[in-house]
Amino acid sequence: MTPELHSFPRLAPGCRLNEKTQQPRTLLMPERALRLNGPSLEIVERCDGQHTVQQIIVDLQKIYSKAEPHKVEQDILGYLTLLQKERALDFAL
Amino acid sequence: MTSTIPNPLALIAELTHRCPLHCVYCSNPLELQSRTSELSAEIWSRVFKEAAEAGVLQADFTGGEPLARPDIVTLVRAARSAGLYVNLISSGLPLDEAKLAALVEAGLDHFQLSFQGAREETANEISGTKSHAQKLRVLDWLRQHRVAVTLNFVIHRRNIDQLEEMLALAESSCATRIEFANVQYYGWAFANRENLLPTRVQLDQSLTLIKREQERLQGRIRVEYVVSDYYAKYPKPCMGGWGRKLMVITPSGDALPCHAAQVISGLAFENVKDRSLREIWEHSAAFQKFRGEAWMQEPCKTCDRRELDFGGCRCQALLLAGDAAATDPVCCLAPLRPKVDAILAAANLAPVSAAAGLAPPANEPVTRPSWLYRPNPS
Numbered sequence: 001m002t003p004e005l006h007s008f009p010r011l012a013p014g015c016r017l018n019e020k021t022q023q024p025r026t027l028l029m030p031e032r033a034l035r036l037n038g039p040s041l042e043i044v045e046r047c048d049g050q051h052t053v054q055q056i057i058v059d060l061q062k063i064y065s066k067a068e069p070h071k072v073e074q075d076i077l078g079y080l081t082l083l084q085k086e087r088a089l090d091f092a093l
Numbered sequence: 094m095t096s097t098i099p100n101p102l103a104l105i106a107e108l109t110h111r112c113p114l115h116c117v118y119c120s121n122p123l124e125l126q127s128r129t130s131e132l133s134a135e136i137w138s139r140v141f142k143e144a145a146e147a148g149v150l151q152a153d154f155t156g157g158e159p160l161a162r163p164d165i166v167t168l169v170r171a172a173r174s175a176g177l178y179v180n181l182i183s184s185g186l187p188l189d190e191a192k193l194a195a196l197v198e199a200g201l202d203h204f205q206l207s208f209q210g211a212r213e214e215t216a217n218e219i220s221g222t223k224s225h226a227q228k229l230r231v232l233d234w235l236r237q238h239r240v241a242v243t244l245n246f247v248i249h250r251r252n253i254d255q256l257e258e259m260l261a262l263a264e265s266s267c268a269t270r271i272e273f274a275n276v277q278y279y280g281w282a283f284a285n286r287e288n289l290l291p292t293r294v295q296l297d298q299s300l301t302l303i304k305r306e307q308e309r310l311q312g313r314i315r316v317e318y319v320v321s322d323y324y325a326k327y328p329k330p331c332m333g334g335w336g337r338k339l340m341v342i343t344p345s346g347d348a349l350p351c352h353a354a355q356v357i358s359g360l361a362f363e364n365v366k367d368r369s370l371r372e373i374w375e376h377s378a379a380f381q382k383f384r385g386e387a388w389m390q391e392p393c394k395t396c397d398r399r400e401l402d403f404g405g406c407r408c409q410a411l412l413l414a415g416d417a418a419a420t421d422p423v424c425c426l427a428p429l430r431p432k433v434d435a436i437l438a439a440a441n442l443a444p445v446s447a448a449a450g451l452a453p454p455a456n457e458p459v460t461r462p463s464w465l466y467r468p469n470p471s
Contacts, residue, residue, distance in 0.1 A: 030241065087314070
């Protein structure tokens, strides 16, 4: 189940980032929590219903311009799929 | 500060033992704490701040019924402003729409609504009260107020054959998670065990169904299934390991490493009224008692799995082996596993009594188990 490139991911009900002042940054979910490092935080911050999957990919390819663009895309799609399995995302079209 | 002790991650706040339900598998201790001994909102607020400072991410408000506290909105607001993710575990009974709106406004993150079954008769029998219809109303309000919802069903011999109906209820609601938790045998459930343990056939059928439904609902509803550990090969890593992840605070403020820890005699529990949460976490004798591996006996002591399940559950070891430091008797390697096998053998020989809600065959009375219902504390 790969996310559709033109869909708008946003955090599902009950899922939110902890506050910017709290370290480490963490995705809080019902009964679970996921620590976020650099790239995963960049992705989750953009799952706001305003960015398409495609836009997130373009943004991160710019931020991580030294990485191979196709690899960045695959990593992002993989990570979004993982979050979807966790039931942490909704995808609006 | 002892740097080798990991931070607690979740605070389980038993706000009260009062409850409008009388469930036959209630996880509260047999000796319930009274209303007069309950902590004030002021002390709870300090505890939430200390918890966040100690690294806790989530607060689980439970009970009894947490909504029985008239200051529940204040408590939610205090935990959320301390920086915690606030989860309310509730029967939904003492709730109206205005109260729900106030809870949401105060920062409630998630509502875990407990159901005792998908059929009104079974549910009311298990909870010892008429409760099912109100839960359906609550579910509707939760949708209208866009609250994140988990439905929780406690599973046992009398309702394990109704999983499909429970899933249908979840699918028709706004829930994004459904939790099927087979009864774990402590407290009231231990007393009612012979009427609650499912048969092997029931368990196997449920596992097949859950696997299929998890695939079907993937990405829509997360389905969690917790089996009865009596049927498991290895024990559960109870509480994620003693004093490793979770802290339970009782209504009167005692800090416990596990809900059922008070059954272990000789453990002295510290109270949040007297010491800070971090001090208790790091130094209290009760939290130190079974932390790490020094307390382990054989076969745990040299077992390859000791860092996976930490020897299982200490309270279960006490209840079944009479020794809290023994290997959890549900483990296939435990010297006392035959005792669990004997319990299962008896459960598998006894007939499954007629499910409530179905008409009994003509001339045959419905055999209803005699339950020990939990009372309401003074």
